[in-house]
Amino acid sequence: MLTGLSWLALEVKDLDAAREFYVDLLELPVRADREMGAAASDSHPKPDAESNAERESELAVTAGDASLILRRPEGVPRGGLHTHYAFSIPAAEYDDWWTRLTDAGYELEEAQFGPATSLYLYDPDGNCVELGQQDVAGPGIDGIFEVVLEVESIERARSFYTALGFEAVDTGENRARVRLDGPVALELWEPHLGIANARGGVHVDLGFETETPLAELEAVADRVRQVDRKADDEVVVRDPDGHVVTFVSP
8 A cells, every 4th residue: 555655756957946946945954864866776886864855966855754856867757847737735825926036037837716816827847836725734834735647548547546545536528537535635637738738748757665675566467567676665667658656665
């Protein structure tokens, strides 16, 4: 059983620009106490504690209980390209965020989902970043609640993720997307443009916490594109669309 989102990795060209956006503007703290995604594997040595949070090619920041990894394209796996994903913010902070981001010169779009409102903007690398009202304590950004993956076949991708315990809760009218609930909401999109012209991410790197990494592999063994790493405490696979999915012990 997957118990939480551990990380989402994005590809960036310029770490300084990414730092200005995520650390200076969005006020996400640099994370210094964890390994950084599937790239920290046998072929990509894990950094020591002093250099763990930021290396020449990576920067990890904290969003609630998850990490956002910003990674230059200097190895495999790469981070996701043009990934649409959503940060959780306390409902009462929404107006403050709108003012802060418009004052900083960003053109925002807004969407309403029942009683909750979200704003949308783009980071320096073309990722569509959503800040959405959620039941979180804050202050500031307090988690990642949604990630959108681009897939070739909705049914094939849904079969993979429902085998891991995700549950389909909403299908788009044109059947080009499906929303899955789990430790994070996953939206699976066949290629199209969404709100704010967002696109689903390609070659996204996601890490999920679980007490049973090998059991998660067994659940999808007949659906994975390949297995990159298999150990008692960590399993790294490619889903049918090439997204990198890691099952890691907390």
